[in-house]
Amino acid sequence: MLSEVTAVRYVTPLREGGSLPGVVEADDHGAYGTYVIKFTGAGQGRKTLVAEVICGELARELGLRVPRLVGMRLDPVLGLGEPDERVQALLKASGGLNLGMDFLSGALGFDPLAHHVDPAEAGRVVWFDALINNVDRSWRNPNLLMVRGDLWLIDHGASMIWHHNWRTAETASAKPYDASDHVLAPYGPDVAGAAAGLAPLVTEELLTEVTARVPEEWLADEPGFADADEVRRAYVAALLARVKTVHERITLPGTEPKGATK
Template identity: 45%
Template sequence: MAKELVLRRVNVDRYVTPLREGGSMPAIIEGDDGFLYVLKFRGAGQGTKALIAELIGGEIARKLGFNVPELVFADLDEAFGRTEPDEEIQDLLKFSTGLNLGLHYLSGSITYDPGVSKIDETLASKIVWLDALLMNMDRTAKNPNMLVWNKDIWLIDHGAALYFHHSWDDYQKSSLSPFPLIKDHILLAQATNINEVSLELSEILDSNFIEEVVQLIPDDWLNGNHFDSTGEFKKAYAFFLNNRIKNAHIFVKSANDAREKLI
């Protein structure tokens, strides 16, 4: 029997230091399990939608065999930020009371540099395929969102993926988007085997797994008047992902076309 997909839950014990990168202001925190995490806050600019994209993107990447830091649900007590002297951080903590998302902190890791670390063509193709599936606009030369840790490549920060859910306008049509932004992907030039890896990766992401992933989304992260219930939200996420996987040839062709123009 397959292992049930679950995330551990920790309490935030200590705010260690902010990571002032981009607009979301993640931070390194210590959980009550003694481990350090990079915490993504529900009270940051993109709200819980960024956490949902991080959760879905990270667990799909893990299922496909990529190295991804462990994701945990992290509870933040309402009293936590009262002694924080920085008013901006204090406000962020106040608005993030409740369930947030943490990624295990990879101490000593360094940002991937294509001039230093080489990625083979098959791995590059798989990463490009993943990001085209997720509509992840944030794996570029400017911001690769890949780390080198213990000589391996680790994928991080999928919060900018699934951007269709910021409006939910015609999400059925969005599931068939060719994703033209793949042209800016840092690994596109090396991705010579996208057609071949597409067949392999599509088979791994069956509908049962997709259902498990969307069921991980906490109900109170789902808000807005787009659907009548949290169940309808989750059905919409599952439809988007399953339909996109089923029609992977659309975004695969887009990636191949962009690569031909690039080289």
């Protein structure tokens, strides 16, 4: 399970995010720090936070750089002094457990014209995005940060889109992943090398451990499932079904995935 902190001060909204995440100060058992908070009351709902946890924690286990994730307790009273009515309403609607992530001080947004990524690292990111079916890592919205020359991955809420309609999960595993518009596609990503190194690490045991970190209340009352553990097993099964061969179905500029139809 994620460790928990308590929000003590709302600092400012991050208006570039569609769900209006914010910067907050929080108490981590006496140690105060700055975090980005994503709200349960945002329009995308709790499934966005579930995707953030599963994908973020899996990325970390695979050696990719992601900010530390925490559960963040929020008292709606923090919204009383917020002048922006939209932000105030969001804070009021998000009392209880939300998702926090470390604020990366000094981070710069990834700029394809200014930053270089070697083919091995580009391949790992593209392969990982194919595994989780991340539809949100284009040049228009890279969701990548540079921190002292290192590449960091953020914002995985738009991944695993099959969990919005679980009946499509099985067929989704066989679909190609279009990376032709991926922000790292121009760097010659070594997808085959990434698959050889990372796919064997994505075991049922690892996925079970990662999905166990999702707070139970975000999985409760999912239609078609008896309980939160059954939902967790569905995520494990969906990702396991993709991992062994997803690299064969990645479309990069100048390539065609196996099994593609013309």
